[in-house]
Amino acid sequence: MTIDATTRIACAYYNGSAATPHNVEVSLYGDALSIVDLESENPKEIYFPYSQCRYVKLEEQAFVYLQPSFASYLVVPVQHPLYLQLLSKISSEQTSWFQKLYKKNGIALFFAFLIAAAALLFIGYKTVPPLLVKFIPVQEEIKWGNQFYESILSDKEIDSSATELVKKITEHYSMSNQYPIKVAVVEDTTVNAFAMPGGHIVIYSGIICTMKHPDELFALLGHEATHVNQRHSLQMMLTNITSSYLLSILTSDFNGLGSTLIGNAELLRELGYSRKLEAEADWKGQEIMIQNKVNPAGMTQLMEALQAAYSDNGNWSFLRSHPVTQDRISESKKFSQQHVGSFDSLQAEQQTAWEALKKLYPEKPSSKK
Amino acid sequence: MIKTLYLQIKNTTHMQYALRFLGKGFELFKIQLVNLLLQIVTLGLYYPWAKANTLQYLYSHTTLQDHPFAFTGTGKQMFKGFIKAFFLMALILALSIYITVTFDQVWGLLTLYLFLFLLMPLAIHGSYRYRMANTRWKGIRFGYTGDRQELIKLFFSGILLTIITFGIYGPWFYMKLRTYIIENVRMGDARFSYSGKGGDFFVMNLAGYFLSIFTLGIYIFWWQRDIFRFFINNTRMHRNDQLVSFTATATAGGFFSLLIGNFFIVLFTLGLGLPWAITRSLTFVANNIAIAGDISLDEIEQQQEEFTDATGDDMADMLDFGFII
Numbered sequence: 082m083t084i085d086a087t088t089r090i091a092c093a094y095y096n097g098s099a100a101t102p103h104n105v106e107v108s109l110y111g112d113a114l115s116i117v118d119l120e121s122e123n124p125k126e127i128y129f130p131y132s133q134c135r136y137v138k139l140e141e142q143a144f145v146y147l148q149p150s151f152a153s154y155l156v157v158p159v160q161h162p163l164y165l166q167l168l169s170k171i172s173s174e175q176t177s178w179f180q181k182l183y184k185k186n187g188i189a190l191f192f193a194f195l196i197a198a199a200a201l202l203f204i205g206y207k208t209v210p211p212l213l214v215k216f217i218p219v220q221e222e223i224k225w226g227n228q229f230y231e232s233i234l235s236d237k238e239i240d241s242s243a244t245e246l247v248k249k250i251t252e253h254y255s256m257s258n259q260y261p262i263k264v265a266v267v268e269d270t271t272v273n274a275f276a277m278p279g280g281h282i283v284i285y286s287g288i289i290c291t292m293k294h295p296d297e298l299f300a301l302l303g304h305e306a307t308h309v310n311q312r313h314s315l316q317m318m319l320t321n322i323t324s325s326y327l328l329s330i331l332t333s334d335f336n337g338l339g340s341t342l343i344g345n346a347e348l349l350r351e352l353g354y355s356r357k358l359e360a361e362a363d364w365k366g367q368e369i370m371i372q373n374k375v376n377p378a379g380m381t382q383l384m385e386a387l388q389a390a391y392s393d394n395g396n397w398s399f400l401r402s403h404p405v406t407q408d409r410i411s412e413s414k415k416f417s418q419q420h421v422g423s424f425d426s427l428q429a430e431q432q433t434a435w436e437a438l439k440k441l442y443p444e445k446p447s448s449k450k
Numbered sequence: 451m452i453k454t455l456y457l458q459i460k461n462t463t464h465m466q467y468a469l470r471f472l473g474k475g476f477e478l479f480k481i482q483l484v485n486l487l488l489q490i491v492t493l494g495l496y497y498p499w500a501k502a503n504t505l506q507y508l509y510s511h512t513t514l515q516d517h518p519f520a521f522t523g524t525g526k527q528m529f530k531g532f533i534k535a536f537f538l539m540a541l542i543l544a545l546s547i548y549i550t551v552t553f554d555q556v557w558g559l560l561t562l563y564l565f566l567f568l569l570m571p572l573a574i575h576g577s578y579r580y581r582m583a584n585t586r587w588k589g590i591r592f593g594y595t596g597d598r599q600e601l602i603k604l605f606f607s608g609i610l611l612t613i614i615t616f617g618i619y620g621p622w623f624y625m626k627l628r629t630y631i632i633e634n635v636r637m638g639d640a641r642f643s644y645s646g647k648g649g650d651f652f653v654m655n656l657a658g659y660f661l662s663i664f665t666l667g668i669y670i671f672w673w674q675r676d677i678f679r680f681f682i683n684n685t686r687m688h689r690n691d692q693l694v695s696f697t698a699t700a701t702a703g704g705f706f707s708l709l710i711g712n713f714f715i716v717l718f719t720l721g722l723g724l725p726w727a728i729t730r731s732l733t734f735v736a737n738n739i740a741i742a743g744d745i746s747l748d749e750i751e752q753q754q755e756e757f758t759d760a761t762g763d764d765m766a767d768m769l770d771f772g773f774i775i
Contacts, residue, residue, distance in 0.1 A: 097589030098752045100638070137510040137518055139472055144510075144518055151520035152589050179503055182484045187476070190483045197490045330494040 090163055094118065097152030107155065109166060112174070116147075116155070131174040136167075143168060205327045210319040214312055219259060219279075222315055226279020233277070240268045240286060243441050247284070247298070249434035250427075254299060254373050256306035264302065272390055274301055276308040278315040289442040291390040295427055295435045296370075296379025303366030304380070311365065313358045363409055367416050374425040378417040384410050464744035467694070471736035473511035475726030481507050482725055498532050498764070499525025508728075512736065514587055515747060523584035523760065531580075531760030535768055538761075542566070569765060571605035572598070574631070576762010582635060583757035588747070593754025596634035604630055621655060622648025632685060638750040639689060646684035654680060671702040671709070678705075682739055689750065694743030700734070708734045 089106035094116060096103060105116040113130045129147040136145045145155040145167065157164050175181070182190065243266035256262045260280035269285040276282050282305045292298055308314055367377040388410075427435065485500035502525040509521035542565040550558030578594040585592040608623035625648040632644035658673030675698075682698035712727040 095589045097586075099748075100588040100590050100750050101748045139511065139513060139516075139518060146520065149522075149524075151522045151586055154589065156517075178488060179484055179499070182487060183480065187480050187483070190480065190487065194483050194487050194490075197487055201490050326494075330489050 089117065090161070092116075092161070092163075093156040095154050095156070097150075102156070105155070107163060107167075109163060109170065114147075114167065114170075131171045132176065134171045134174075136171055138168075145171070201330070202324070202327055205323055206320060209323045210316050213319045213323070214316050217315065222312070223260065223279035226277045226281055229277055230281040230283075234265070234267070234283070237267045237269065240266045240441075243268075243286065243289070243438060246434045246438040246441070250295060250298065250431050250438065251302060252431065253428075254302065254375070256302060256369055257310050260309050262302075262306055262309065272387065274305060276305040276314050278309070278312065278318065280309055282306065282309070286442050288387075289438065290445055291386045292383070292439075293386060293444065294379065294382060295431070296376050297383040297386060298379075298435075299370055299373070299375045300366060300377075300380040300383040303369035303375075304362045305366075306369060307362040307365040308358070311358070311361060313362065316358075360409065360412065363413055364416055367413065367420075371420055371422075374423075376417070376424040377413070377420055380413040381410060381417060384413060465742060465746075467515055467741040467743070467747065468513075469736045469739055469741055470513045470516075471511060471729070471732040472513060473508060473729045473732060475723075475729045478504070478507060478725035478729055479722075495529075496525075498528035498760075501525070501528060501767075508732065509585065512732070514741075517588050520586045521584055522586055523580065523758075523763075527580075527758050528760040528764060531762070531764040532767075534761040535764040538569075538765070539768055542569075567606075567609070571602045573762050573765035574605075574627075575601050576759065577766040578631060578635075578762075579757050580760050580763045583754060587637065588750075590638040590750055590752055591754040591756070592638075593636040593757075594631075594634055595636060596631060601630065618652075619648075621652040624648070625651050628681075636754050637687070639753040640745060640750050641688050643686045643688060644684055645686070646680055651680060671705040674705045674709070675700050675702045678738070687743070687745060689745045692743065692745040694741060694745045697740040697742070698738060699740050700738035704734065704738065 089108050092105055092107045093102040094105040095101075096118070103118050103120045105118050105120075108115050110128075112132070113128045114134070115126045115128045117124050117126050133149055134145060134147055135149075135151075136143045142156055142158045143164065145157055147153050147155065157167060172184075244264065247264050247266055251264065257280065262280045262282060264282045264284060266284050266286060266289070270287040270290075271285050272287040272291060273285040274283065274288050282302065284301070288301065289298070292301075363380060367380050370377045370379060481503055482500075485496070485503055488496040489500055502521070502523055505521040505523065509519040512519050542562065545565075546558045546562035548558075549561050575594075575596060575598045578596065582592040582594040604626060608619070608626060611619040612623050625646050628646065629644045632642050635642045654676050655673075658669065658676060661669040662673055678700050679698040682696045685696045687694040687696075708730060712730060715723040715727050715730075
């Protein structure tokens with residue numbers, strides 16, 4: 082049935098100042114509806130544009146709000162002659178993005194969401210962290226690094242005598258022009274070592290146990306120092322912060338953002354770098370060795386020792402984050418072959434320190450039972 | 451206790467009011483999907499509008515006497531509030547960092563916690579004023595008439611006593627806070643009251659805690675039921691000398707199927723099923739509150755003011771405590 086604009090049809094109306102319904106007459110026009118409140122003292126026609134109206138369908142009736150304030154509304158039962166026409170007019174006038182999208186098919190929306198989420202994560206990961214790295218001055222990075230270092234080592238025991246020995250051994254080993262490299266040895270049987278932004282390198286005693294030759298220590302430090310020099314750790318942390326921000330967009334939960342920073346210090350222990358960054362740390366580490374006249378073959382020895390340790394026991398944290406692949410070993414071999422030359426052997430003082438260090442953390446006999 | 455019982459018997463003889471939740475998991479899912487899509491596109495800035503969309507849906511699908519509630523807050527208001535709350539937080543953070551750098555870390559942290567504590571009652575106050583003023587039923591606005599100064603006093607004296615008594619005062623503090631807040635909630639010219647006492651709350655939780663341990667967690671569902679009962683049965687609505695009382699009808703078995711069901715829904719859908727868990731919970735709550743009394747709801751008159759500053763509500767969001775009732 083078509084409704085003539087002049088047709089007035091009775092409806093229950095709540096005017097927003099009292100909870101009792103008024104009996105009104107409703108008529109529909111092109112872009113607005115009108116009501117006449119028959120119970121008011123001075124009944125006159127009031128117009129409400131459809132674009133300002135909203136409705137909620139609940140069971141057998143629709144509640145049609147006439148203003149954005151939701152103050153006044155009509156109750157229109159399904160069998161009311163204006164029901165369909167009124168709802169479709171209001172629905173077609175909804176212009177917000179939300180309303181437009183909400184009308185779309187659920188499955189289509191879900192796929193749109195998946196695509197948008199993937200795009201957000203991909204673009205965010207690829208572009209944001211490298212951009213952020215450029216904006217952080219070295220001095221700031223060093224300051225952060227010191228704070229993270231304190232928070233991460235609060236539950237770890239630093240072996241000060243081993244740390245002193247490593248300091249002695251590396252006295253003439255220059256690793257960075259930009260960052261003050263500080264090495265700390267932590268008493269922990271886990272085979273692990275990691276670098277923090279700004280220059281702190283933490284070595285677990287477990288990894289010292291696997292070493293046979295001081296060159297392996299130089300190789301490890303060269304590798305970790307490269308992570309520092311190339312700001313890999315900073316980049317990784319920024320990637321984590323970015324991803325937790327991106328995830329908070331996806332889960333609309335903005336509460337945990339603050340704690341992410343702290344959590345990141347912990348992640349340094351476990352999380353690995355990408356293969357590309359690892360490879361870079363390997364050959365740049367070997368370059369550091371050459372600059373210091375240390376035989377770059379130490380890198381290969383270190384990797385082989387680690388691989389042996391990996392097959393030996395389960396404490397292979399370092400290897401989980403720095404997987405020693407055959408690729409890496411052969412790359413480091415190739416590098417050594419290209420850079421043959423004369424290398425300095427350790428001075429007496431350093432040799433004594435190395436021997437003392439190995440006395441503290443000797444190689445374990447193979448633990449295969 | 452006897453008096454409460456008497457009042458309930460007296461009032462249930464008059465009228466029953468139907469509270470229902472008609473929201474569907476799939477529709478809420480769709481709303482949140484659209485919200486997320488828009489949040490992604492706006493890099494998160496859509497958040498306040500998304501919140502408004504969700505609240506509007508949940509309110510409008512909750513009915514009392516077959517008439518829906520309406521949430522009249524808008525994304526724009528909450529966005530303004532969000533910006534204000536954000537800058538306030540940033541200011542506090544900056545101040546504490548400044549103090550840490552120039553003086554000492556301990557003073558810096560103290561400043562931070564002091565200000566965050568100070569913000570809490572302000573956030574509660576602001577949040578209630580905003581949420582209540584933007585809740586309507588049959589066009590009648592709710593309201594919150596609490597006084598900010600009084601809430602601050604109540605809050606800090608409570609915190610102080612809780613600290614001095616090593617936390618024992620906690621339940622009393624919580625009930626005092628709840629009483630103050632609920633007694634200042636208005637629905638037009640009707641007001642609410644709350645009579646839960648700290649001592650009862652303490653004993654109930656103590657028993658619940660130990661019984662849950664002894665029964666390896668099985669008692670948790672009875673404990674949940676008791677808490678729900680305690681909150682609902684102690685709440686009343688008054689208008690002139692008329693009264694409406696609320697009675698919880700939830701059982702431990704009901705809580706069991708609700709909580710375990712929600713757990714599996716969320717687990718097996720990797721979180722995608724959260725909207726279904728939400729609608730299940732709200733349906734459960736609405737179905738398990740019996741409302742009876744002699745206030746004629748149709749006679750309630752508009753009395754509460756408009757209030758559009760959402761800063762407190764957004765602050766409560768940032769401080770990570772949800773709506774208290």
